[in-house]
Amino acid sequence: MDAPAPHTAQHYRATPAARIGAGVLAALLLALSAAGLRGGSLGLALFALVPAALLVAGVWRLRLTLEAGALQVRTLFGVRRIALAQVARAWLSAPRGLWSYGRAVPMLGLAPRQGPPLVIGLQALPAAALVELGRRLAPYGVRIEVADTPAARRLARRIWQLPRR
Numbered sequence: 001m002d003a004p005a006p007h008t009a010q011h012y013r014a015t016p017a018a019r020i021g022a023g024v025l026a027a028l029l030l031a032l033s034a035a036g037l038r039g040g041s042l043g044l045a046l047f048a049l050v051p052a053a054l055l056v057a058g059v060w061r062l063r064l065t066l067e068a069g070a071l072q073v074r075t076l077f078g079v080r081r082i083a084l085a086q087v088a089r090a091w092l093s094a095p096r097g098l099w100s101y102g103r104a105v106p107m108l109g110l111a112p113r114q115g116p117p118l119v120i121g122l123q124a125l126p127a128a129a130l131v132e133l134g135r136r137l138a139p140y141g142v143r144i145e146v147a148d149t150p151a152a153r154r155l156a157r158r159i160w161q162l163p164r165r
Contacts, residue, residue, distance in 0.1 A: 010132060012064040018124035022059040026052040064120070064129050066136055071110070073120055084136055086112045090144045092130070092159075094151035104151030108133075108144070127159040134160075 014022075029052035036044030058076040065072040072081045089111040094104035106122040108130060122130065134144050146156040 009065055009067045012066075012125055012129035012132075014059045014062045014124040015126050019059055022055050026056050029055070059124060062124055064125055066129070066132055071133065071136075073118065080118055082110060082112050082118055084142075085140055086114070087137060087140065087142050088113045090133075090137060090142050091147060092144055092152055092156055093147040094149060094155050096151065104149075104155070106155050122155075130159050 029048045033045045033048035033052065036042070036046075036048060054076070061074060061076050063072075063074040065074070069085060070081055070083050071087075072079060087110050089109075091109045092106070093109065094106050096104050108120045108122055109117050110120070111117040130144070137144065146152050
């Protein structure tokens with residue numbers, strides 16, 4: 001199959017695995033909410049229902065669009081658009097922290113020449129989105145740098161199928 005023409009827009013949504021995972025977690029939270037309602041606890045029901053709704057809405061709304069000269073990321077909290085010609089630097093990292101329970105969370109950072117950087121969580125997006133973004137940034141002289149951590153190097157090998165060093 002030929003590669004798509006560079007002038008066509010490509011849309012990337014959450015992977016099926018991310019959708020299934022969000023659905024399972026939402027189902028568990030809905031069961032907890034139902035148990036709260038049966039027990040007469042409206043607070044517990046709402047406490048479980050709100051995160052379930054946010055989780056499903058977040059995965060449903062997530063979209064990364066690569067156009068001829070721009071990148072657009074749509075999340076639950078808004079839409080951000082960056083012209084590819086304005087990207088000064090791009091990096092791939094996989095930081096760990098208490099917020100991620102010690103797991104490495106894959107992230108892509110894009111720093112435009114003006115304005116704040118855009119950091120995109122990659123755990124729900126397909127690897128093909130990052131490969132295509134790298135291909136579209138190449139004509140502008142921007143390479144995706146990989147952080148010097150074992151988790152980031154493993155992520156880069158998995159995405160670009162690089163040989164092990």
